[in-house]
Amino acid sequence: MNNLKLLFRAPAALLTLACVLFPSTAPHAAQTLHLLNWEEYLSEAVIERWEAKTGVKIEQVYFDSGDKRDEVLAKPDHLIDIALTERISASRFGQRGLLDQLDEQALPNLKHIPKRWRDSCGVHGIPYLWGTLGIAYRADRLSKAPQSWADLLEPANRDEPHIIMMEDHEDILAGPLLYQQRSINTADTDELKAAFRLLQAQSPAVLTYEYVITSLRSQRYLDKADMALAYSGDQQVLNAVEGIDGEPWRYMVPEEGTLLWVDCLSVPAKGAQKALAYRFLNFLNNPQTAALNSAELGVATTNVAAKALLPEAIRQDPTIYPPEAVLQNSQVYETRPLEATQTRRRIISALINAHDAR
CATH class of the missing domain: 3.40.190.10 (Periplasmic binding protein-like II)
Incomplete structure (x- = not known):
């Protein structure tokens, strides 16, 4: 996009x-x-x-x-x-x-x-x-609720597209960096490349890099999406969009930590x-x-x-309003060198271009 x-x-x-x-x-x-x-x-x-x-x-x-x-x-x-x-x-x-x-x-x-x-x-x-970044998921479609960023980034059924990510050069990298125990503000090229490789490996399981609310509101992937990179509160909109009884969309913060935005x-x-x-x-x-x-x-x-x-x-x-333990295990964005931001933009462009070419 x-x-x-x-x-x-x-x-x-x-x-x-x-x-x-x-x-x-x-x-x-x-x-x-x-x-x-x-x-x-x-x-x-x-x-x-x-x-x-x-x-x-x-x-x-x-x-x-x-x-x-x-x-x-x-x-x-x-x-x-x-x-x-x-x-x-x-x-x-x-x-x-x-x-x-x-x-x-x-x-x-x-x-x-x-x-x-x-x-x-x-x-x-x-x-x-304010809120957190985490995983929105369909409780009625998954046998087990996600616990870790690994559930989103290294899904068991990697060859079956069922995940929605987002086109944001900041937030799409937060999960991989947290999972790899890195700072979400890193400017280290090797750390960013490692996060990129994780997203590349995840890509076959990704339906789209369009924000999940945008995607599902347009009636795309309603029958396929069962997990998404999302913000706290998104699950309420997703349940309203789908109009299904029982509020199947839930939200969780992975155990490795989160972005506090x-x-x-x-x-x-x-x-x-x-x-x-x-x-x-x-x-x-x-x-x-x-x-x-x-x-x-x-x-x-x-x-x-x-x-x-x-x-x-x-x-x-x-x-x-997450408990204090979650807040203590969260990171916030800080200013970083322009070169690091440009690297992040290249990563999201490469992901989307490769995905669209498939």
Whole structure:
């Protein structure tokens, strides 16, 4: 998937894309905020509350990997008002002058977010949601639940395609590096090559390198996929997509450890609706709004006041709020040399090209 492929929820998707990427085509209409986001990563109930309160529409432009998100943000004429980022991308684009250093005075609800999470996004983003990287699996199709990254990376039935990975040069390497007891931030070429070889050997069992929610929502591989590289919370969307009783999709964190991720929200420096963007970000961090969003998505909130409002069942769900032992056995992304990032990009390109050639 080397060409830009964005996914849209609304029927007017193509018009939305044209208006965002080519502003000269934008029609005159009511105020609209354009949010660059993962699919299924903002509660519909939250959108409805915002639109009822303000009369301002939310149009989402979807990406299915960090690389695709970066392609959009790098375009000089995009009309994105708010972008989902993480610390490395927010810092990189902020240093290039493409993202605002956020005005905390315009965001009074930041008081509900602890310093730990705010530090996780730096000065060019505010914390949104957090979670882990692991394995989503069909409990009704597997005789035994996965325990290790080996279950995903070295499956017993390697010659039968049944696994979904993802096209992300960062996250696809996290599992192999953790399994091989390496740092997910390694810049060592030999360690990256060893992780690549593991992914190459896994490739015959891979159905696609398309993000699992994207793939199954498009009705591809519904009858074949039984495991996927996924984020905490994805299993809830997958069960909704398949509409099967009993919630067969489950999620687990492998015993070797996990990636602890924190997603951020950033404001592009050239945004034409900054006041409105800040108003939306502050609305999103109202504790009642943040609790509703977290509960509907099944993803952990960084807003402590919002967490206190969540039902006990959610606060005690280890797939959403993992126990301290899991957190202690997790790693976070850090900045690394450009050469190491380029090596990672070559790895994912080589995997996809070889897979597509089969």
